[in-house]
Amino acid sequence: MVGAGVAGLILGVGTVTLVTDPPGRILVGLAAVGLLVFAVMSWRARPKLAIIDGSLVYRGWWRTRQLGRSDIRLIRITEFRRIGRKVRLLEIDTADDRLLVLSRWDLGADPLQVLDSLTEAGFAADRP
Structure with a gap:
């Protein structure tokens, strides 16, 4: 950059x-x-994701969106092989049927570390 x-x-x-x-x-x-x-x-x-005042803030190219715990259905990691290496993506499924897909480039850190941080903050807990 x-x-x-x-x-x-x-x-x-x-x-x-x-x-x-x-x-x-x-x-x-x-x-x-x-x-x-x-x-x-x-x-x-970059970075597109931050935890501010108890809500998850997603920053896109033109606007910023705040997600509360009730706005998030599921947060998960997907892994696949691409050009001979393993690629991880962080997927955030929101209550309004939007899927946010964030790569290491978008997050500025390893998606597993970000998932751990989101779990500690209470965003990635299992939901019924």
Whole structure:
């Protein structure tokens, strides 16, 4: 994320200094803008999950949503193999039939550790 921002800034400088190559200037400028947008949006979106004042706060790209214990039906870990390695996802099933799927990238930590923290806070307890 920080690397993408730094690379975007370097490409931005390259856009300004490539005076003799207009097509290259446009391509480098587009790459710079893309990297900077990616860096800013990644910074905004992570981490997506936090426990604040007894409620679970889920932050998406554009809005933030608060979930109380009664709003959560089930929290579980799913594991599968992908490109030769094991991938874990944290799934949160809400009472209004929404499924939030969060990866390690989204959480900023291992999903198992996040599940342990949610269990300690009383969010991932078994529900009838």
